[in-house]
Amino acid sequence: MQEYFIKGLPSGEQVKVTDKDISKHMFTVMRLQVDDEVVLVFDDGIKRLARISDRDEQLLTLVEDLVDDVELPVAVTIAMGFPKGDKLEFVTQKATELGASQLWAFPADWSVVRWDAKKLAKKAEKLEKIAQGAAQQSKRNKIPSVQLFAHKKDFLAEVAQFDQIFLAYEESAKQGEQAQLVKGLSQLEPGQKILFIFGPEGGISPAEVADLTDLGAVSVGLGPRILRAETAPLYALSAVSVALELKG
Amino acid sequence: MQEYFIKGLPSGEQVKVTDKDISKHMFTVMRLQVDDEVVLVFDDGIKRLARISDRDEQLLTLVEDLVDDVELPVAVTIAMGFPKGDKLEFVTQKATELGASQLWAFPADWSVVRWDAKKLAKKAEKLEKIAQGAAQQSKRNKIPSVQLFAHKKDFLAEVAQFDQIFLAYEESAKQGEQAQLVKGLSQLEPGQKILFIFGPEGGISPAEVADLTDLGAVSVGLGPRILRAETAPLYALSAVSVALELKG
Structure with missing residues (x-):
């Protein structure tokens, strides 16, 4: 599944994509549709499953945290x-x-x-x-x-x-x-x-x-x-x- | 020291460089002179110290075997x-x-x-x-x-x-x-x-x-x-x- 790094931390269940490169990749390159799923990674390093909820507004809804830490232990x-x-x-x-x-x-x-x-x-x-x-x-x-x-x-x-x-x-x-x-x-x-x-x-x-x-x-x-x-x-x-x- | 791979095995103390790429590198690129030293590696994988003995004839004289095996053990x-x-x-x-x-x-x-x-x-x-x-x-x-x-x-x-x-x-x-x-x-x-x-x-x-x-x-x-x-x-x-x- 496609992964995107989003600056900052999520403030609620809804995430609005404001980074132009990311929104271009999501909606123009990958042509993601409503209900398609991606992984969002904020500054806390936690991978979160997210679902496209509104293409025009570039909104995603966070679904759940994923247990997937691939960082080196040091x-x-x-x-x-x-x-x-x-x-x-x-x-x-x-x-x-x-x-x-x-x-x-x-x-x-x-x-x-x-x-x-x-x-x-x-x-x-x-x-x-x-x-x-x-x-x-x-x-x-x-x-x-x-x-x-x-x-x-x-x-x-x-x-x-x-x-x-x-x-x-x-x-x-x-x-x-x-x-x-x-x-x-x-x-x-x-x-x-x-x-x-x-x-x-x-x-x-x-x-x-x-x-x-x-x-x-x-x-x-x-x-x-x-x-x-x-x-x-x-x-x-x-x-x-x-x-x-x-x-x- | 510059290392060169030479096909075959040495037949005596004298080595004549016949490979055009190697002779070009030795005598044109590196401008090696008589008595300059290089390492020659033949098909047996042993590194041999060699000395330029004749530039015109592209001859080298083998000096000694070097103990230097850097190959993986497998x-x-x-x-x-x-x-x-x-x-x-x-x-x-x-x-x-x-x-x-x-x-x-x-x-x-x-x-x-x-x-x-x-x-x-x-x-x-x-x-x-x-x-x-x-x-x-x-x-x-x-x-x-x-x-x-x-x-x-x-x-x-x-x-x-x-x-x-x-x-x-x-x-x-x-x-x-x-x-x-x-x-x-x-x-x-x-x-x-x-x-x-x-x-x-x-x-x-x-x-x-x-x-x-x-x-x-x-x-x-x-x-x-x-x-x-x-x-x-x-x-x-x-x-x-x-x-x-x-x-x-």
């Missing part, structure tokens, strides 16, 4: 050094499918691209749309938030809030630190906030490794193969899911 | 119903980075595309190039092989050779079969051959589920979120790596 933030081209778009889509809670990016020492404030605002807006679309398609309860930091120091100032900080560091693989990730994941409690940090294509600089280690980051290997910058976050999110959701 | 074949567009290209690149041993695709009941023999041959050639490039970049010991089946029955005839067969089935997630994948992976022995089967965008048909189950496939869930057709294989390969390589 809130995972993916933070990545600005990569080239449209890799952030790719990571945003795939990380949303794989359950990320927040998508952050920052200008890393070895980021090749330099984005000014205008470019960052435009990019963030695009990524938010991608996250929303991917969240709907993968039937998420929440749309991941997007934040692009203009300055690395502003990103570093946010690192302390997390319960676990993992730094995906290529050299870790060579130093036999393959067990660190599984070990770290096994210590997580439901509801905790974890942060995964990834470099851009060129990787994380030694100065950044030192700074992040001082802030409590644990260097982890993601297997022995060299993963591209945009592939590593997908591995990490899959690992979180395997460790916390597939235990049976 | 051979993983990814088989996917023909997806739309360039999704197979995407899956080939990413699955190669993530350690796949073979990449197969077949016309599934719900595949929208219909590729004739000419198109299949062209597609396979393109995928082989992508696999080779990705294998070099992720420093693999082997290039995954590519096989596109013109008929589903030919694919089904190959299924029996595997030690474990996993069917990524969306409905499994809903039936609480989240533990099947981890359980199956925990039973694997090094060197075994495993097969992961994925549907195209529309999924696997009930008839296909029945046929594959008869052939020994176990339906597995890949977490509670709906993954796109091209994302599911990446989750599966990451799961194999987490289960078998990150144990420490």
